[in-house]
Amino acid sequence: MDPLRTLWETFFDWESMREALPEMLTVGLPNTLILAVTAALLGSALGIVLAVAGISRTRWLRWPARIYTDVFRGLPAAATILLIGVGLAPLGMQVWGPNPYPLGILALSLIASAYIGEIFRSGIQSVEATQLEAARALGFSWGEAMRMVIIPQGIRRILPAWVNQLIALIKDSSLVYFLGLLASQRELFRIGQDYAANTGNQSALLLAGLFYLALTVPLTHVVNWIDGRLRHGRPATGPAGDDPDDLDLALPGAAGGNQR
Amino acid sequence: MSRSVSLSLRDVHLAFGRHQVLRGVDLDVARGATTCVIGPSGSGKSTLLRTVNRLLEPDRGDVLLDGRSVLRDDPDALRQRIGMVFQQFNLFPHMSVLRNITLALRRIRKLGEDEAVAVAREHLDRVGLAAKADARPAHLSGGQQQRVAIARALAMQPQVMLFDEATSALDPELVKGVLALIADLSAQGMTMVVVTHEMGFAREVADTVAFMDAGVVLEADEPAAIFESARHPRLRRFLSQVL
Numbered sequence: 001m002d003p004l005r006t007l008w009e010t011f012f013d014w015e016s017m018r019e020a021l022p023e024m025l026t027v028g029l030p031n032t033l034i035l036a037v038t039a040a041l042l043g044s045a046l047g048i049v050l051a052v053a054g055i056s057r058t059r060w061l062r063w064p065a066r067i068y069t070d071v072f073r074g075l076p077a078a079a080t081i082l083l084i085g086v087g088l089a090p091l092g093m094q095v096w097g098p099n100p101y102p103l104g105i106l107a108l109s110l111i112a113s114a115y116i117g118e119i120f121r122s123g124i125q126s127v128e129a130t131q132l133e134a135a136r137a138l139g140f141s142w143g144e145a146m147r148m149v150i151i152p153q154g155i156r157r158i159l160p161a162w163v164n165q166l167i168a169l170i171k172d173s174s175l176v177y178f179l180g181l182l183a184s185q186r187e188l189f190r191i192g193q194d195y196a197a198n199t200g201n202q203s204a205l206l207l208a209g210l211f212y213l214a215l216t217v218p219l220t221h222v223v224n225w226i227d228g229r230l231r232h233g234r235p236a237t238g239p240a241g242d243d244p245d246d247l248d249l250a251l252p253g254a255a256g257g258n259q260r
Numbered sequence: 261m262s263r264s265v266s267l268s269l270r271d272v273h274l275a276f277g278r279h280q281v282l283r284g285v286d287l288d289v290a291r292g293a294t295t296c297v298i299g300p301s302g303s304g305k306s307t308l309l310r311t312v313n314r315l316l317e318p319d320r321g322d323v324l325l326d327g328r329s330v331l332r333d334d335p336d337a338l339r340q341r342i343g344m345v346f347q348q349f350n351l352f353p354h355m356s357v358l359r360n361i362t363l364a365l366r367r368i369r370k371l372g373e374d375e376a377v378a379v380a381r382e383h384l385d386r387v388g389l390a391a392k393a394d395a396r397p398a399h400l401s402g403g404q405q406q407r408v409a410i411a412r413a414l415a416m417q418p419q420v421m422l423f424d425e426a427t428s429a430l431d432p433e434l435v436k437g438v439l440a441l442i443a444d445l446s447a448q449g450m451t452m453v454v455v456t457h458e459m460g461f462a463r464e465v466a467d468t469v470a471f472m473d474a475g476v477v478l479e480a481d482e483p484a485a486i487f488e489s490a491r492h493p494r495l496r497r498f499l500s501q502v503l
Contacts, residue, residue: 133315134350138364138416139340148363153354230354 013203020195020204024211028188032215035173035187038105040166043112050117051124052146065117072114077172081107085179101185104176112169119161123154156230163223167216188212264451265326265341265419266291272311272321274304281307283475284321289420289468291326292449295480296462299472300498305455308472309422312453313342325420340368343413347425349405351397351412357384358393361412369416383411387441403434410441421445423454439465459502463487471495 053065072080084107085100096102127150135145155162174189181190192208195201267289274282281304289295297305310316312323314335322329330338351360361380365371371379384390387407389400397405406426413421423442427435439458443465446452456462462469463483470480471492479492487503490496 130346130348130350131352134344134346134352136315136336137313137339137342137344137346138412139336139368140364141336144367148367149352153352156354 010202011206013201016195016199016201016203017207020191020207023191024188024204024207027184027186028191028208029211031185031187032170032173032189032211035101035105035108035176036166036170036215039108039112039173040169042105042109043165043169044116044162046109046113047116047120048151050113051120054117054121055124069114069117072110073118075111077111078175078178080111081175082178083107084110085176089179099185100176100179100181104179108169108172108176111172112165115165115168116162119158119165120151120154123156123158124150125154126157127153156227159223159227159230163219167219170215170219171212263419264292264449266293267312267420267451267453268322268324268327269308269312270322270324272308272318272323274307274311274316274318281475282311282318285472285475285477287453287470287477287480289451289453292451293467294446294450294452294454294465295468295470296466296483297453297455297470297472297477298457298459298462298498303472304475305472306424309344309424309453309455312420312422313339313344315339315344340416341418342420342422343416343418344422345406345409345413345424345426347428349397349402349409349429351405351409353397356394356396357389357400357408360397360408361415364412364416379415380411383415384408386414387411401434402430403437406430406434406438407441410438410445414445419451421450421452423452423456425455425457428457457502459487459499471498473498 050065050069053061054069056062056065075083081104085103088103088106089100092099092103124146131149131153132145135149136142140148173187176187177190177193181187186194188208188211189205192205195204267287269285269287272282272285273280285304285308287295287297287308297308299305307316311318314323314330318331323331325341351357352363355363358377358380361383362371362373362376365376365379366373369376381390381393384393387410389404389407389411392400392404392408397408400408410426426442427438430438435458439461442452442454443461446465454462454466466483468480469483469486470477471486471490471494472478473494479486479490479495486495487499490499
């Protein structure tokens, strides 16, 4: 048989793709989004805590943040997911029952937060110290100055790096399949893999890949657009009240040393 | 304008590590008076200014407003009474000009949005920049940015104003407008400490000129006395270099 034709049929068999498509759309895509979006929110929130702890003047906040970051950034994602998903499963069983999602999401969040914390920290530290001084001189407390002046500026500077991390998270969400998923719990990758295993044809896996690209590629372009807009200001300015300038990011009590 | 207060520094000492920056500064600014602080780079002028609103805490000595020590006050509350203008303007670049001014009005003074905007517009108008309310700071000239920074500080109705080389970072043609604004404020009876390299300004506007060198105020007197009959040899040498 013509080898080119074999190759084509292995990856571009429309029939296999059409067969996998409904399940990809109704089961795989929602599940991937649940995993990625929840872990992104948790990981980013935890990342802010880590970033603020990492620049704290108290070593009792700085060191734990450092160790945490080193550990979760240094382990392979698959190892962390297995360690947490399997290791904590008996505990999770009592809280959530046999659903592997909570622990999977926890593991993904912990991994993401280690990277995101470093990204946020570099962003915060890139804001000139004089900005903090100016905010403090107006009478803002350290926490208010961080929340309204420093962090919003820092986050804008690291937006592209942050989105890179969210893209990695979308891809890493496929690793929860290690924890064993029921048919209704399968995400994009697992569904593709199952079809591929059952039919011996890789087309469904390629379809899963296209789904991932459909999620990740627009994300980079959206963030580039936002980034450009933040850099050059809004084309038209609405009334001052609508200005979402001070992102009211919840800044937990981890604020640390209260600079005077 | 809210009531001005008198300001006194008593024997203020401050060290960064081993480096003794302030070595016993005494300074008195009468209510409504303007004191210009002059002196060579590294003499501690900017550091001195920051001990007044406790951005830096003195190691020793006292800071008094209307004769009362402020070193035990809540520093955030103290800073709400003292306006500060910086060499590099330090506007918040991610906010519109208007928002730069309303932020502290809303969050600290707890004004409603409408009232904060009204107060901010009034102060922008006062510095001649009402038309720039919606612009981002980056789209303004240095002189305009500094005028916004002054409006931002004044909107909080401070009892004392501190200027830290407010015109040193400006292009020469922009200096005049900002100096005129500061002089105007002085004439209206704001208590002010102005660290400056503009000797002409100090001579015309100041009630008192204080000469700092190596962490102490060596000589403080009326401008005429400082510029025409300086007693201290280091002041005479400094003046011969800058005039």
